[in-house]
Amino acid sequence: MRHDRLLSALAAWDLPLEHAEPLHGGWNSITWLVSSRTGDRYVAKLADTDSAAAYLSGLRVAARAQSRGLTSGAPVPLVGGRLVAELEEGVLALLEYVPGRTPDTASPQDLRRMGALLARAHRVLGDDADDLGEQHRWPWPWVRACLRDLDMPEHLRRAVTEVMQEAREAAPLLRAGVVHGDPGPDSFRLSEHSPDLDGLIDWGAVLQAPLLYDLACAAVLTRDTPQALRHLLGGYRTVDPSIARDLEHLDLFVRVRWMANALYFTDRIARGVLRGSGGPAANEEGLAEAYAGMRALPAHIRVPPEYG
Template sequence: MVIDADELVHVLGLWGRPVTSVKRLAGGWNSTSWLVRGASGDRHTLHVAKLADSADGDAFRSGLRVAGAAAVRGFPSGAPVPTVDGRLTVDVPEGVLGLLRYVPGRSPSATSEADLRRVGSTLARAQLAVREAAECVSEQRRWPWAWADVCLREVPMAPGVRAAAARALDEARAVTARSSPRMGVVHGDPGLDAFRLCAGSVRDDGLIDWGAAMEAPLLYDLASFGVMARGTPRALLPCLEGYRLRAPEVGGELRHFDALVRLRWVCHVLYFASRLARGIVRGAASGAENEERLAEAYASLRGDGNGAPDVLSPGR
């Protein structure tokens, strides 16, 4: 259920900020968002109100804490604005509501190498800003991801799907234990629409929507980007180039890229199986899309799907 505009304006009064208008924003697989316009004296203000499902409240609050930690380090993250009494979120009958700082900018183009290099650079900056923010993440979302074991036990899915996801999760844990890659807080869902490229300095480029933030190998974010940009296979290389300019040590970790790609597909399995179990269709183009995305994730874990571009292939 989505809160109506009048009720939203009423609840936003808990933040003590005058609201002149609210406008529903498009998209949103995990939440519903509104652009909130206000005024402070003769200055106009912009914020984003975000409503998450109650079942996702823990992850939502973790993400807000991480975004807040990034903002403290000067990184544009869509940080939370506390209520008058200091809360990051407010429980409403429709879910969990937060108010976020608006981050100006545009979404990157999937066909612009310059934009994609900025994406990689921004991702590296974001990880640096939150790398030591593990205390902001709930215990279950710290590596090696107790939440994933809970989902594998409790979320309904076919036995073959469950087994494939469990094998890939075990593989990622073994790789991490064996190779000791860089670890820290990751964004968790760095799709192109989460990046905000600034018209001014690239140092002001930002990354928003931290609701999937977790502790993990830092390479996981690049693997996630590769999976989400699989429809534009050439997008990964310039993103990686931009990332390496700020974090050259990633070069020694790329031999584990495929294992982290499979870990991303595990998250797809758990996410879409959970949506099916909870009857969530928000963000989907059709009611069958959850089933189609789950089937795609299973195929990719079996090696039959699109996977993600190979960053170690000849010519790369």
């Protein structure tokens, strides 16, 4: 989207916005850092129309989290209260800018702050799934829809079915709630002033699920850092020691995360989506890695012995 076209669309917010700078990354959306004549900063985020329902769920959850004291990059409502502007290019939201830095995954202290913030988010949001569409409430009708509608090899379909069945059988033993759904390092903003001001942003993958799912996602998304999971769990337990009762099922939910990745890449391949990737080969490689993750867990993202 051209700069002038973006600023024209942002006029719907009736704010003195004057400049937008593209931000890097983004597999599922396009983002800009937006500044105003008064010095305030925001983030503009454009999502595909096909993912509008999930995007709106995430915006509503972020607003609820912010209202309960968690820094979340909440949406700024348009005049009239709507959260998005519907454009030819997709759906556009204006988000509060969250200052801070991305965690250093080589730092045990930063990893513990990530874990503690994730536990705070779970505590704040609880299990109120009213902001979510039915497809994204447990036990995830969207998985059944993918199995029904997506063209995939039989071995992949069988693996997805088996992993999801195991998760549904284990879920009654576990605490559930509204989870972020994609808590990688880039979704955390660590405050230079106080951990109490740390922020959790990018809520476009929000779900209702066993709380373990977010920890499993974090384990997968920090898998290149030895000992990362140990420090994440340590930070989480400083806020919520009772998570220890659920951790015997964490390995299963790591496989569930890989299952979600497998469906994600299968859908991208089917629709020819290349945004954020290195081309078609990156989608195929992502799918192959996800399938391998469903079948056998690397030792470094298993539950550490002291938490087992």
